[in-house]
Amino acid sequence: MQEKCSGCGTEIEENECVACEGGYICQECAKKLRILFPKVLTWQKEIDRAGRGDVDVEERAIWLDPLAEASSDEIPEMIKRADEERNARRQHYGADNRAVFIVDDNHKRMKYPGESDKVLGEYVIMGRVVLGDISGNGEIAVSRRNKVYTKTIKRVELTTGVILTKTDSIDEGNYGAIVVQEDTPFIYPGDTLIIR
Amino acid sequence: MSEVKTKIEYLDKGTCEVCGRKALVVRKLGAKDLKDGSVICGDCARKIRFMYPVMYKMNKQNKLEAKDPIKELNLDEAKEAIGNAMQKLEDMRESNGFHNAVFRVDEVNIKKGGLFSKPIATITGYVIYGRFDKAEYCKIIHDGVEQETRIAELGDDYRFSTPVTTIYPGEAGYPCLITIVQKGLNIKPGDLIVKD
Incomplete structure (x- = not known):
């Protein structure tokens, strides 16, 4: 109809x-x-x-x-x-930035039964996109008092509330996760990530 | 055949009065009841946990019991704390030499190694800020001297009768247990384990 x-x-x-x-x-x-x-x-x-x-x-x-x-x-x-x-x-936040993401949590990925070893060593930054869309390429940047830290995005995932599923992009206003290969200990809950 | 009646219950404590999300009480997502009866969600609580670490006191059964200082705040205090959290975090980072994560050592037990096995150190303490994960490299600061090490295992602190309410052990503001398997480890209570 x-x-x-x-x-x-x-x-x-x-x-x-x-x-x-x-x-x-x-x-x-x-x-x-x-x-x-x-x-x-x-x-x-x-x-x-x-x-x-x-x-x-x-x-x-x-x-x-x-x-x-x-x-x-x-x-x-x-x-x-x-x-x-x-x-x-x-x-x-600056008009040149592609997107902005507010962090809820940042942790090393745990391996669930049946999952490949490839997920080990990945770092998952959970949160919400407050401006723009985030796709699986690009760079995250966070400003700390001593320096600006950057990392390359490996992929993005959407949350169902229980698990995370791979996706092409997280749209504005939605919750999801940015996955990076290297450790991001300089990112804390409450941080604002700029996506370039 | 008798009719099957089902009842639906929501596993939240209503809306978080800081961010507007549901304050979930499922799967250690940890909604917090504040002193004035308001509720904040676990994500908001996580942002200020490093400022209000979970405290423990000895109970009558001679066991340590958790006390959550966030529950002693009223809503205005919680909102103010969340608003100031990033500034406080930057101050903490600066006063700790801009390390990305800091763990304070409270107790150390070292099991001697044998001819072919390395000594195993079980270290209990608090994550002051940042987070630690297993299989990660970090440094022990002992009498001002830095020593490279690697976390073999990371888990909840066994000394406490109340389970710690984190999804991932090693979060800021919670006690945890770090296991390090290494020869020639110089570590004592009061030392710091840091991550850069």
Whole structure:
């Protein structure tokens, strides 16, 4: 079934768009809005109460989409606000930089059962892209008081909330991981990484 | 056939009042209840953990019990601490000779090696800032003299009755146990292990 995007008015397929309150948003407009409306991770536990007491059935990660609660009438205005926010961040971080990433965690990759030894020795920097998109090539830079440290990006991965999966890029507003081959002990939780 | 009833529970403590993400309580993701009843997520807590290391005190059963100073903060104090964290981190780095990670040695046990085996040192202490991982090269600073070494194993400190709530042992602000297998190791309580 064809619907109209509440943001740009283009015709979209219902199964290829993001639902909002009273309408739909195309993927392009949703991507523009992620800077203001990042998805939110939570976990659910399903408890089976089939007459044998409470039995934990399953724990799973769920991504909540705040765009689902946005009113379709407000979408064009929100896109304008998102553009303003993007420009403000470009000014703040420097317009020449490809992207900006805020670090939540930085650790050496552990090997899970069944994984190849190749993953050992990789370093995983988890966090959120606050400006631009990050692809699997480029360089990360972090400014410390004594010097600016740089490392080459090996690849990027998206988080499902449980595991990380390889991807071509992490889009603006999304959570994911930057994987580098060498140790990055100079990167700490809360750091701002500039992607060049 | 009886109807299977399931109940869904969210494994979070609501929204983090600093960053707006869900304060997850699953898989050691560690949401923190603050003194005034507010909640911050584990990612925000991790950013200030080096300023508020987990403390331990002896309980009546003669075992060490954890005390988390972040839980003694109110929301305004937590926000201020997060806002100042990078500045504090830079100050700490500068006062520690710009080492990327620093571990303070509290206890050392060295098991003598034999004819064909090297001595094994089990070292307990605190990660002051930064992080350590196993199979990484670092330096011991003993009486002002630096000695190259390599961490053979890294794990939770066995002395504590309460498990440390980190996903990866070796994080800033937590005690941990480092094992080094090396001949001629000069190390004593009060020394530092550093990573550059």
